[in-house]
Amino acid sequence: MKKGVMRPGHIQLRVLDMEEALAHYRDLIGLIEMDRDDQGRVYLKGWTEVDKFSVVLREADEPGMDFVGFKVLNNQVLEQLQGELVEFGCQVENIPAGELNGCGRRVRFDSPTGHMFELYADKEQTGKWGISSTNPDAFPMDLKGMKATRFDHCLLYGGDLDGTLKLFQQVLGFDLAEQVMDENGTRVAQFLTISTKAHDIAFIKHPEDSKFHHASFYLETWEDVLRAADLISITDTSLDIGPTRHGLTHGKTIYFFDPSGNRSEVFCGGDYHYPDHEPVTWTTDQLGKAIFYHDRKLNERFLTALT
Amino acid sequence: MTTTAQAFNTRKEQQEPRCSSPDVSEQSYLVQVVNRDSWFTARSDKSLLVGMELDASQTIAVGCRGGGCGMCKIRVLAGKYDSKRMSRAHISEQEQAEDYVLACRIYPRSDLVIESDHFTVKPEL
Numbered sequence: 001m002k003k004g005v006m007r008p009g010h011i012q013l014r015v016l017d018m019e020e021a022l023a024h025y026r027d028l029i030g031l032i033e034m035d036r037d038d039q040g041r042v043y044l045k046g047w048t049e050v051d052k053f054s055v056v057l058r059e060a061d062e063p064g065m066d067f068v069g070f071k072v073l074n075n076q077v078l079e080q081l082q083g084e085l086v087e088f089g090c091q092v093e094n095i096p097a098g099e100l101n102g103c104g105r106r107v108r109f110d111s112p113t114g115h116m117f118e119l120y121a122d123k124e125q126t127g128k129w130g131i132s133s134t135n136p137d138a139f140p141m142d143l144k145g146m147k148a149t150r151f152d153h154c155l156l157y158g159g160d161l162d163g164t165l166k167l168f169q170q171v172l173g174f175d176l177a178e179q180v181m182d183e184n185g186t187r188v189a190q191f192l193t194i195s196t197k198a199h200d201i202a203f204i205k206h207p208e209d210s211k212f213h214h215a216s217f218y219l220e221t222w223e224d225v226l227r228a229a230d231l232i233s234i235t236d237t238s239l240d241i242g243p244t245r246h247g248l249t250h251g252k253t254i255y256f257f258d259p260s261g262n263r264s265e266v267f268c269g270g271d272y273h274y275p276d277h278e279p280v281t282w283t284t285d286q287l288g289k290a291i292f293y294h295d296r297k298l299n300e301r302f303l304t305a306l307t
Numbered sequence: 308m309t310t311t312a313q314a315f316n317t318r319k320e321q322q323e324p325r326c327s328s329p330d331v332s333e334q335s336y337l338v339q340v341v342n343r344d345s346w347f348t349a350r351s352d353k354s355l356l357v358g359m360e361l362d363a364s365q366t367i368a369v370g371c372r373g374g375g376c377g378m379c380k381i382r383v384l385a386g387k388y389d390s391k392r393m394s395r396a397h398i399s400e401q402e403q404a405e406d407y408v409l410a411c412r413i414y415p416r417s418d419l420v421i422e423s424d425h426f427t428v429k430p431e432l
Contacts, residue, residue, distance in 0.1 A: 016374055016392040061395040063375035114431075159431055207430035238372035261375020261394065261411075304428070305370035305378055307394070 002275075003173030004077030005070050005194050008201065009123065010100070011154055011215055012056040012066040013262055014307075018042060020259035021057050028235055029217055029264065030145035031055060032129045035101050043101060046150035046217060047129040047143060052102040054151040055215070063260040064307040065212035068154055068201065069106060069118035070172070070194070078121045082107045084171045097122070112163025114209030115156050146228040146266055148217035153199050155213040157206035157306055161187055164203055168192050174200070177273040178248050178280040180290055188284060191249060198249035198271040204303075211306040214255065214263035221268055222252050228266045232256050241299055246270075247290040248282060255302075262307050336415040340366040341384065342422050349415045355381075355388070356410040367423045372411045379410040380426045386419035397426075 015021035022042060025031050031044035034053045043053035051071070058066065072078050085092050090109040095118070097104045104122030111117060127133050130140025139147075158164065165187070168174040177198050180189035191199040204213065219225055222243075229243050232254070240263060242254030251270035257263055271280070282290035288297040334351045338359070343366045349358030356379050359367050370378030377397030383406040390413045398407055407425060 016394070061392070063373070063394055064396070206428075208428055209431050240371075257371040257373050257375075259373050261371030261373030263371065300368075301370055301378070305376040307371070307375040307396075 001173055002194075003081065003171070004073040005081075005119070005172050005174070006073060007071055007195060008054075008068060008151065008153060009051060009071035009120065010054050010056060010069040010103075010118075011151060012041075012058060013212075013215065013258075014060040014063050014066060014260070015057050015258065015262070016059070016061075016063060016260040018057060018059045021059075024237070024258040024264070025055060025057065026144065028145045028231060028237060029266065030143050030147040031217075034126070037101050041100075045129070046148045047140060048149040049129075049151070050125050050127055052124040052126045053100075056100065062307075063258075063262050065115070065154070065156070065215075065262075067108065067116040067118050069103075069120055071123065072119050072121050075121045078105070078107060078119055081119055081171065085109045088167060088171050090167070111158075111167055112160035113156065113158025113203060115158060115164075116210075145231055146217070146219065146224070148219060148266060150218050152216045152218040152267070153197070153201055154215045155202045155204065157204050157211040157213050158209040159205065159207065160209075161190055161203050161205050165190055165192070168201070175273060175275055175277075176279045177277070178271075178282070180248070180282045180284060180287065182284040189248070189282075189290075193273050196272045196274060198251070198273055206303075206306070208306075212262065213306055214265045216265040216267060219266050219268045225252050225254055225266060225268055229254050240301060240305070241292065241295075244295060245293040247286070247293045248280075250293075257305075260307070261305070263305065336386075337418045338415065339418075339420045340364075340423055341420060342424060349419070351415055353414075354411045355413050355415055355419070355421075358415070359410070367410045367421075368426060370411075370426075374409050374412040377409065378426045379423075380407065381410050382407050382422045382425060383413070384420040384422060386421075387416040388413040388419065389416060390414070 035043040044055040093108045095106040102124035106118045106120040174192040177193045178191040188205040191202040238257040240255035249270045251267040253267040339346045347362040347364035368378045370376035374393045393409045
């Protein structure tokens with residue numbers, strides 16, 4: 001049941017070197033640099049995104065993810081969900097408006113898989129980058145690199161998948177769109193949606209908590225994914241795997257790493273989900289095909305290389 | 308001849324290199340991997356891990372190649388190298404002092420003797 005959560009709104013990532021990270025996220029993936037703050041953080045977004053930013057980079061000693069934020073409909077929803085998060089047993093913290101430039105009050109909370117999440121109702125809306133909202137042209141002329149359209153979702157690794165599923169379904173109103181079940185009936189992967197996308201966030205079971213697998217950015221076409229692969233070679237960027245297709249969600253994809261080892265994905269296509277749909281199930285004996293539909297086998301790195 | 312500075316900087320050719328590695332000409336060094344009873348040749352202008360891949364060796368596990376995931380954690384037993392910043396989640400200050408490194412973040416400056424396969428997943432207690 002929908003609870004007033006709208007979409008993934010931002011992700012804050014830690015990088016070892018800001019200039020190298022900007023060469024990756026801004027110049028290669030093609031995100032737009034929107035702002036910087038007095039902590040040295042850099043704010044970016046995909047050109048189709050209406051809110052001011054969706055990716056925040058912070059220089060640190062240890063790469064990985066600080067948090068993912070979801071935008072909710074309004075402040076009434078924010079108040080309501082804050083209470084429900086406390087009731088659920090989350091550690092809840094108020095982050096004052098303005099701590100991120102242009103973002104309103106955020107409600108930060110932990111999760112059974114160890115990841116930190118946030119809800120917020122207000123963020124400055126600067127509109128789609130480079131085009132008008134009246135009689136808009138198809139796209140702006142001067143996009144860079146892969147010309148990523150938006151931050152789409154992320155995949156996180158941790159232990160207590162059932163606990164985090166309960167949090168996202170019962171408190172935040174997400175649906176389980178796709179899952180991987182092992183031979184004992186244990187769920188080892190869960191793809192959750194708050195929209196009609198096959199995933200707005202996903203989790204895979206892993207012995208270590210609070211790990212980050214990838215942040216994903218949306219492209220329009222398979223041709224765009226192939227062109228992204230060319231750009232990865234042109235720039236000698238660290239490749240993980242692809243171009244290929246996933247069995248899960250059926251998205252067409254390529255995976256690569258930022259210069260600090262955080263994994264990025266650009267993808268296109270994929271299944272859709274409505275609230276009356278039963279979850280799509282893959283079984284672990286077909287895990288290779290579920291993850292990499294063409295190779296039909298996993299590479300060790302996909303399960304092990306995390307930040 | 309490609310200089311180290313140019314090699315580090317292929318993605319932003321107009322800018323100064325930010326990494327601290329000195330400007331030396333490309334050289335090749337022999338890298339002995341004692342735990343695998345094997346060796347490969349590594350270039351001074353590439354990270355040790357990428358050098359291993361270019362020499363078609365599989366003696367060090369390959370992960371992110373960016374100092375983040377820890378899969379290529381090794382110990383350098385002998386030889387000289389320069390290093391870039393590595394994730395503190397995988398190389399503590401004490402380990403760094405004991406020559407534990409991520410192979411994707413070091414650049415050989417002499418022949419090396421190394422021990423690979425030091426990566427471990429740390430399960431929650």
